[in-house]
Amino acid sequence: MRQGGRHGWLLGLAAVLLLAGAGSGKAAVQELALGEINPLTGALAKHGLEIHQGIALAVEEVNARGGLAGRRVKLLSRDDQSRPEIALNQAQDLITRERVVGLVGGYVDTLVGPISEMAAKHQVPYVASASLQAALTRKRHNPYFFRISNLEGILSPVCRLVGEVLRPQQVALIYMATPGSLEFAEGVEERLTRQGIRIPVKEKFRPGAPDFSMALLKVRMTGCEVLISGGFYPDNLLLTRQLREQRLQLQALLAPWGAAYPSFIAELGELSEGVLGTCAWTPGVTWPGTEKDSQAFITAFEARFQQSPTTTAMHGYASARVLLTALERALARSPAPTGEQVVKELRTLDLTLPLGRVRFDAHGDPLDYHHVVVQIQGGRLVPVYPPERAQARVMVPLPAGRK
């Protein structure tokens, strides 16, 4: 009797466990786990949170229209705290424990690089939202890594604007000790030198440097007409303020990363006037033919987050849209697609988003990533280059500070 009772108890437990297992199995079949890793805290949190918002919106849109092949997408967001070792741990956890079908997100190459390595090791597709370093795609064979941005899309309009419109004799170059910024500086130097423009000032800083005054003194001493900054958003805030405080007379200040944000204008006020930046998208600047989609994105974003989207948020949204589309197509062919099958879909993908047309080359780099040069004119971001997308002429010289 006692033995029979014990058996009954064990059978009951087994039944409960089986049911629970079956339940979770059912949930696993219904839900697709998508992993996202971004710097949500730490030094890069501003941009990491923006990318996260874009990704979250793309996933919510997919779920609102019934998911992918009838399966709901579950977004697993992880914070890498702006630290590469944490990014690596989060990628490992998402891949091995959560069994995600793909990874998305990432800001700066020092964080994207480790995630891309982990994704390759476990054959999980990874679409990075903001990555530039050529070495990540060109120097290593990583068939599982894709990104929606590349350096060429920024270098080309910057160097063409300088060579064709600004036409200085001398340019000063300030850049950061990060992989993307270093490659940017090398690219600018090579292209401008080829055009006969001298670069007498080339200064490397660590991100977050507190003082640019000595570099600005060199710019003044050498008489450079144009200053190009490869610094990040906060570096450019500080650089612009110090430049204006010191009354440095320049034809132009060109800061590809940082100036094309409404918050840059809000923080610097009139000191931001005339600063040139670049972006692939911002409200009012969209890929031709996508005006309606762009406005729909802005409306949905503002309704969801009670703030306007930035170019970084659009990068998050676009990267998620790309991966979700590839997943959907892979699911149409197989109910449980492998990483390799999703990668195959990514390779043949051809989407047109407000960010631009998205197609990848054999290395996982975008074929059609193009930045527009914008200038802060009258407190607004105005596209000024290339001519086919310009809404105004470039305003030179940089307005002088007050006395």
Add this chain to the structure above:
Amino acid sequence: MSVGMHLVVSGFSLGSFYALVALGFALIFGVTHAFNLAHGELIILSGYLAYFLWRGLEVHPLATLPLTVALMPVFALALAQLLKLVREPFPMNSLVVTFGVALVVEQALLSAFSADYRLIQPAAPALMQVPALGLALTETQVTLLVLSLLATGIVHLWLTRTFSGKALRATIQNREAARLVGINLGRMRTSAFAVGGLLIGLAGPLYGQTLYLYPAGGLEATLIAVTLTIFAGVGRIPTLLLGGWLLGLAESWAALALGANWRELVSALLLVLLLILRPEGLKIRTEG
């Protein structure tokens, strides 16, 4: 303005900024041996208070100082109360506790103020010319120089000319001896946190005016404070300012002569050299 004059102005203002950031940390560490890793977060909190006063109520950045100076001792004293609960070994445990506090403050700042970078920006940053000396200083540089001299001077006068200051200095120099002659160490601890809080209240708005504010920015400020405290020696307030100036001048010279990427290396080399030549380093001065 000549290149040499540019270098001197830039070096002194950068050094003054370092000294202002480090003053509160050095004082609290000297008296209590609490290695306050939340120092930078408190500076950032003070900066955010000033930022929103300036942005929201259009208070001039310098006019925010009385409020932040009055308010930050409250936070510093709350931290002092928390550290009272810490058991021996106090220096190590205080490090762990204040690291936890730093994380909590950072998260609170992120929730309250978002991850955006904020600048405290005077409406019209003026350039002040002194033709007789061939000088041209920005408003920020003048503010940093004047306030660092004022703060250092007042703290130094308090430590050397007043009874409570002398008692505090005695505690920094030798806690046991101070206790034996009847100095209330608990009261000294409270005084150190209160004055440290005042100095944090002073540093915060200037931090936002010189650099930029963001929730994770506290680490940068704490590193400046720790480095300068090692550099100058604990409890030596005037030396802190001199150390700041030396570091600022060395960094500016390195940036001008060798290139911007050398500035950190040169200051690190200088720090190592000084620690070799002045081996007491972080050790509290025990001589009378």
